Amino acid sequence: MHFETDRAAFEFRQGTAPLLISFPHVGTYVPPALAERFTPEAREVHDTDWHLPLLYAFAQEIGASTLVATHSRLVVDMNRPPDGASLYPGQSVTGLCPVDTFADTPVYQGAALQPDDAEIAQRRDQVWKPYHDQLAAELARIQAQHGAAGLWDAHSIQSVLPRFFEGKLPDLNLGTNKGASCGEGLGEALLAEARKGEADGFSSVLNGRFQGGYITRHYGQPAQNVHAIQLEMTQSSYMQEHMPFDYLPAVAAKVQPHVRRMVETLLAYVQQAAR
Numbered sequence: 001m002h003f004e005t006d007r008a009a010f011e012f013r014q015g016t017a018p019l020l021i022s023f024p025h026v027g028t029y030v031p032p033a034l035a036e037r038f039t040p041e042a043r044e045v046h047d048t049d050w051h052l053p054l055l056y057a058f059a060q061e062i063g064a065s066t067l068v069a070t071h072s073r074l075v076v077d078m079n080r081p082p083d084g085a086s087l088y089p090g091q092s093v094t095g096l097c098p099v100d101t102f103a104d105t106p107v108y109q110g111a112a113l114q115p116d117d118a119e120i121a122q123r124r125d126q127v128w129k130p131y132h133d134q135l136a137a138e139l140a141r142i143q144a145q146h147g148a149a150g151l152w153d154a155h156s157i158q159s160v161l162p163r164f165f166e167g168k169l170p171d172l173n174l175g176t177n178k179g180a181s182c183g184e185g186l187g188e189a190l191l192a193e194a195r196k197g198e199a200d201g202f203s204s205v206l207n208g209r210f211q212g213g214y215i216t217r218h219y220g221q222p223a224q225n226v227h228a229i230q231l232e233m234t235q236s237s238y239m240q241e242h243m244p245f246d247y248l249p250a251v252a253a254k255v256q257p258h259v260r261r262m263v264e265t266l267l268a269y270v271q272q273a274a275r
Helices: 117-146 186-200 214-219 249-273
Strands: 010-013 019-023 065-069 149-157 172-175 204-206 226-234
Touching: 010 117, 019 117, 019 249, 065 117, 117 149, 117 214, 149 214, 149 249, 172 186, 172 249, 186 204, 186 226, 186 249, 214 226, 226 249
Parallel strands: 019 065, 019 149, 149 226, 172 204
Antiparallel strands: 010 065, 172 226
């Protein structure tokens, strides 16, 4: 199989603050020739981090740069290592170019239509690499200009997914790779902010089921003053979890202030570290 795309891998807006917000799983684009090989369910790209740029609309107000993926994670997953190695050995995960969905259903209409190594390399070169080149370049620019950089990797997921976890997931899942992706005390400060959401019914955890994917683990380099955080939110906190996956403004309005305060906590930490 051969892969080509006619769309840029990302949309980017440069800010003024020492902070980059990355949205690696919000893309929905699947090139038509590839979509023909997908099952009808896969073409609906259920496993999307729907509406997150809207939820994070405050990013421009606080001066953050934003990097938004355009292609579906079913094309290539921006938050996986380029070699496709599992980030959670022994646990169920989806790959760099997934062949199954979060619901454990097939992406392709048959095994013969799945990507081979050559096609995976094409997708990595045409979509995954440009996104990461831009991410790395912007962090380097921020670090050079300000002396420190913050990276917030924004995600969302259905609150109940038996394939990956038992029961209902906490609403606000902070990941710092067990503290390795950011400076000392930052993860705990963010958890303290997240816990303020309990009054509005939002539960939280630090380094639980989700400890940060490839982006958080690879780019978080606190020794170089680059501090990376992942937030995996339950979609029930701001949207419909099933089709048509509508954004729910009244629900989102309750969680958005808590998300903003957490992001601002990271920004304040980075600004202090840069002095």
